Amino acid sequence: MTGKTHRTLGIASGTLACAAYAQNSYSPSTLFASLAISYFGSLLPDIDRSASLIWESLPFGKTAGKVVDPFFKHRNITHSLLGLALFNFAVLGLTRIFPDYWLIDANVLFLVFFVSYGSHLVADMFTEEGIPLFFPMKKMIGIPPKPFESVRIVTGKWFENLIIYPAVNVGLILVIVLYWQKIRVILFK
């Protein structure tokens, strides 16, 4: 899938996880941090490709992406359960150094990162290449499995642009509408 689809899907699923889990007593900062982490979590697996949206989102990212690009094969460890676990561990460590007065709930961030990063892996499983889900095993796993891989989605082509991308945008709007009461209470106490 392309970066824009991953980003919208990640923000939609991250917001859903945050809103479903959050309590009314949570601070607005937890909500904003969840939004930021779902943005980066949804794009992070493509850090193994220099022309990806994650590099474009970072300062000097385009140059840095070109430097690291020769060292990585696209769709490798970052597109696996091992990568998900390692990055989630890193996020857990990161949230531990947040000062208490930021009032950010670490459990929510952990959950939101897991869901948004996971949404990227699931989405890429529907594409024709599949992903090495059980890395270091090299076998590419996709949905539907072989021998039905011919119906999988081709990244950046009409089905993604005309069906999937609009659908995930509608999904994001639905999440906001469904949880608007809770989001409003957290934002404007």
Ligand SMILES: [Zn+2]
């Ligand atoms: Zn990817």
